[in-house]
Amino acid sequence: MYKLRYFFEKHGFGALSRLADRLGMRAKNVRLFFIYVTFATLGVSFALYLTLAFILRLKDLIYTKRTSVFDL
Template sequence: MSAVLQLKYFFEKYGFHVSSRLADKLGMRVTSVRLFFIYITFVTAGLWFGVYLTLAFWIRLKDLVRAKRTSVFDL
């Protein structure tokens, strides 16, 4: 069996067990817990992208407000 398939089976066997145990402890369905983890992954990735765009906008706005002048006669 190839190494990729062995790795896949390892994560399927032990990785999904975490969701199962958490769902049993919380009294929820396993699919709900897995969907929650998927949604949280997308939200956190999207959140940091939004922070990046906001900071880029602020820097651009700062550069537009504070124009760089090389001498006194540029006024």
């Protein structure tokens, strides 16, 4: 079970961990809440997660912090 958890934490988008950082909560609690909500709403939360991950990925690609003017 720990290997599966480690795999998803390493290779996932990290949308829930970024959300937990922004809210000032532990990532484990946010992930656990997400799992419960996913089962309760029958997959709507999973679609929300994929949308959030896609938006965060786009934001990272568009708004990259440049160290100097010459990085263009």
